[in-house]
Amino acid sequence: MGTFIARRLLYSIPVLLAATILVFFGMTAVTDPISQIRLQPNVSQQTIQNIIDRKHLDEPVVVQYGFWLRDVFFNQFGNTALGDQPIWPDLSRAIGNTMQLVFVSELIAVVLAVVLGVFSAKKQYSFFDYATTTISFFGFSVPIFWFALILQALATWFFLETGFRLFYTFGQSSFAPENAFIDRIQHMVLPIVTLSYVSIATYSRYQRASMLEVLHSDYVRTARAKGVKERVVTMKHALRNALIPVVTIAALSFGAVLGGAVITETIFAWPGMGKFFIDALIRGEVYTLMAWLMVTAVAVILANLVADIVYGWLDPRIRYD
Amino acid sequence: MTDQQVRKDDEIAEAQTQAVIDSAHLEGLEIKSLTQWQLARRKFFQHKLAMTSLVILLLVFLAALFADFIAPYDFAEPDVPNRSSPPTFEGQHYFGTDKIGRDYFSRTLFGTRTSVYVAFIVASVSTVIGVIIGGVAGYYGGAIDNLLMRMTDLFLTIPFLAILLVLSAFLGAGSPVRVAFILGFLFWTGLARIVRGEFLSLREKEFVEAAKVLGASDSRIIFRHILPNTLGPIIVNATLTVAAAILVEAALSFLGFGVQPPFPALGVLIADGQDSLTTLWWLATFPGLTIVLIALCINFVGDGLRDAFDPKQRVK
Numbered sequence: 001m002g003t004f005i006a007r008r009l010l011y012s013i014p015v016l017l018a019a020t021i022l023v024f025f026g027m028t029a030v031t032d033p034i035s036q037i038r039l040q041p042n043v044s045q046q047t048i049q050n051i052i053d054r055k056h057l058d059e060p061v062v063v064q065y066g067f068w069l070r071d072v073f074f075n076q077f078g079n080t081a082l083g084d085q086p087i088w089p090d091l092s093r094a095i096g097n098t099m100q101l102v103f104v105s106e107l108i109a110v111v112l113a114v115v116l117g118v119f120s121a122k123k124q125y126s127f128f129d130y131a132t133t134t135i136s137f138f139g140f141s142v143p144i145f146w147f148a149l150i151l152q153a154l155a156t157w158f159f160l161e162t163g164f165r166l167f168y169t170f171g172q173s174s175f176a177p178e179n180a181f182i183d184r185i186q187h188m189v190l191p192i193v194t195l196s197y198v199s200i201a202t203y204s205r206y207q208r209a210s211m212l213e214v215l216h217s218d219y220v221r222t223a224r225a226k227g228v229k230e231r232v233v234t235m236k237h238a239l240r241n242a243l244i245p246v247v248t249i250a251a252l253s254f255g256a257v258l259g260g261a262v263i264t265e266t267i268f269a270w271p272g273m274g275k276f277f278i279d280a281l282i283r284g285e286v287y288t289l290m291a292w293l294m295v296t297a298v299a300v301i302l303a304n305l306v307a308d309i310v311y312g313w314l315d316p317r318i319r320y321d
Numbered sequence: 322m323t324d325q326q327v328r329k330d331d332e333i334a335e336a337q338t339q340a341v342i343d344s345a346h347l348e349g350l351e352i353k354s355l356t357q358w359q360l361a362r363r364k365f366f367q368h369k370l371a372m373t374s375l376v377i378l379l380l381v382f383l384a385a386l387f388a389d390f391i392a393p394y395d396f397a398e399p400d401v402p403n404r405s406s407p408p409t410f411e412g413q414h415y416f417g418t419d420k421i422g423r424d425y426f427s428r429t430l431f432g433t434r435t436s437v438y439v440a441f442i443v444a445s446v447s448t449v450i451g452v453i454i455g456g457v458a459g460y461y462g463g464a465i466d467n468l469l470m471r472m473t474d475l476f477l478t479i480p481f482l483a484i485l486l487v488l489s490a491f492l493g494a495g496s497p498v499r500v501a502f503i504l505g506f507l508f509w510t511g512l513a514r515i516v517r518g519e520f521l522s523l524r525e526k527e528f529v530e531a532a533k534v535l536g537a538s539d540s541r542i543i544f545r546h547i548l549p550n551t552l553g554p555i556i557v558n559a560t561l562t563v564a565a566a567i568l569v570e571a572a573l574s575f576l577g578f579g580v581q582p583p584f585p586a587l588g589v590l591i592a593d594g595q596d597s598l599t600t601l602w603w604l605a606t607f608p609g610l611t612i613v614l615i616a617l618c619i620n621f622v623g624d625g626l627r628d629a630f631d632p633k634q635r636v637k
Contacts, residue, residue: 018471019478026484031491141616143568145575146591146609153598153605160599252477259482263572277483278576281490289487297478 001309008308012301019297020072023290024065033057033081036284043082051081055287068290077291087291091276095295097172098261098272105192106257109199110250116200117207117246118239121215132204139201144260148194148267155190170269191268195260199253206249211242243314251307255300361553364629371625374618381615385433392427396585399423408603417603419593429608432585436567437615439501439580443566446505448559451512452548458513459520460543466517473510481507485569486578495581500573504566512558519551553630557623564619571612587612 034057037043052058056067071078076088120129152169159165168174168187177183214220215238223237224230258273265274273292280288312318355363365371384391393413394400399422406418416425458466476484488503523529524547532546567587573579574588582589587608594604 015475015478018475022475022479027487030488137617137620138613140620141564141568142613143571143575143588143591143609143616145572145588146605146612149591149595149598149605149609153602156599255477255480256482259480262480262482262486263576266576277486281486281578284490293479293483293487296480296483300478 001312004312005305005309008305012305015301016297020069020294021065023293023297024068025061027286027290027293028061028064031284031286033284033286036286037082039284040082047082054079054084055081068287072291072294077294078287080285081287082285087288091273091288091291091295094271094273094276097270098258098265098274101188101191101195101264101270101272102257102261104188105195106199106250106254108192109196109203110246112196113200113203114207114239114243114246116204118211118234118242120204121208121211121242122234124212129208132208136201136205139198142197144194144198145263145267147197148190148264151190151194152267172271187270191264191270194264194268195257198260199250199257202253203246203250207242207246210245211238214238214242240314244311247307247310247314251303254303255296258296258299361629365625368625368628371622371628374621374625378615378618378622381433381611381618382437385430385437388427388430388434392424392430394424394427396428396431397423397583405601407601408607416607417601419601419604420597425590425604425607428585428590429587429611432587432590432608433611433615435497435580435584435586436570436588436612439497439504439570439586440563440566442498442501443504443508443570444559444562446502447508447562448512448555450506451509451558452516452555454509455513455516456520456543456548459517460524460539460547462521469513469517473514476510482569482572485573486576489573489578495584497580497584497586500570500579504570508562508566512555512562515554515558516551519554520547523547523550553626557627557630560619560623560626564616564623567612567616567619 033055034048034052037048037051056064059067068078076086077091079086116132120126120132123129155167155169165186167189169190172184172187173180174183174187215234220233220238223233228237261272262274262277264270265272266278269275273295277289277292280292400412400414400418401422403412403414403418404422405420406412406414406422408415408417414424414426416429418424454469458469485504485507488507489500492499492503529542529546532542537546570579570586571588571591574581574586575592577592579588580586590608591605594601594606594608598605
């Protein structure tokens, strides 16, 4: 297992390098830091000249890429262009806040989707099956930002009607809360419901389809024929194999979940990566944006690595040595 | 089942079919064989949910297309005496008005027109690009194929929405056409993969081999022999792309990086209503419901089309 992980991490290096090329040259193709700064008033010519010197912007693009790469790997993504502030402290704090949301919501999404998918496959064409299908079709069709706004409106309306603060619709924590943990949960519930809803819709469809396929396979029939209890057939024989496609789709959607976090965090003012990204975009901070894109690339690569490890645990035929 | 049994079953089935045809001939009836397209069309027409969704969609699209004639008010001009009016039939403010008195029914109609217009451009542009790139990669294989697959892999490592936001922020989006082309140039990767897969398997088929032996050129094989066989998945994908494009464009416009005022788009309308969610609830609700209705109907139509093009599903 150790060698497998080491080898996979080595394979990730060229992917990561390709991602740096895509991010840097893609960003250079659409904008450059100086033209963004020129848009702002009250920035003197001297300041701009300093930035050009500091970021080597008068050199060829390939040389700039080299300097940027050095900053990325040895200097924690370097500093912002305007203001010369280190990027990493703010970005890492945002990553931590986003991970709270993303981990909890993905955990809820996967568990719920598996349960829903298994039950609708077991009871195919039942009322329950049709109900989950309908709900997941809504999940594909409801804009995530609008869903978040509706939740926000409902929570506010509940507060105005009853005077009791059940869920907060804004920010991460209150000023001087009585119980910090409960206060954090009250802030987290709505963003988590928003983030997990879309994931549940997708994952449960995959779970249902793969569960149906496995339940109709020969080895499940054999298991039933030799008298294994139905519960054991479902839980032990079928579910384990049916989980593999869901693991794949959950790993592949990790990027999309981070994209969803951009919208969710903006609406609920959660100080995470998504809000950080939008703020950097509005201010035109090119270096911060590139750092953000690199972090998400690393996160997606890691998510795929985790998926590969989970495959091996689900299906012992997949060997890693 | 053994091979022998299968062959036997096949023979029996064939004999039965022949018997049905014979008896039909005796009764003076002719049995017409149906082409793939006739079969697909018949299956789609029988799909109740998909047909209902298609009718609703067409009604919404027509209403949006003829917004100039249907809308009771102009989308920008305020009806000052009826500011912040809740939905009412008397004043013809079916979806209410905002703080300065603009009629939200009219705005939603015009917004739908923009959003649907954008989505159709996205679907057309991305389908053309996806078919060309996927077809070339699947038919010729080799280095082109490798490059394409690595590129789409790479695009998967960075959140799609983030790429879109960066591009539309810096390429100065705002007008519907620009947003549509930015989206269209990014939406093709999924379709390219599907088309590539279809081409990969079809180019090994006997009929393609036969065409090659007869001396057909590459372009003839691609356009006459392979492409018609992949139209099903392409049409399904293009349909679902319209729904995806409407949702993504709405999200972009909502965040302020997509279509921007004065152009009315559904995402812009929801963003306008965001500040008064609890007081003027109708502002964000109706444009949002419109998006849900359109996306839901398109998804159902796409589902129906997928079933219709699936040869494993029989006509009832």
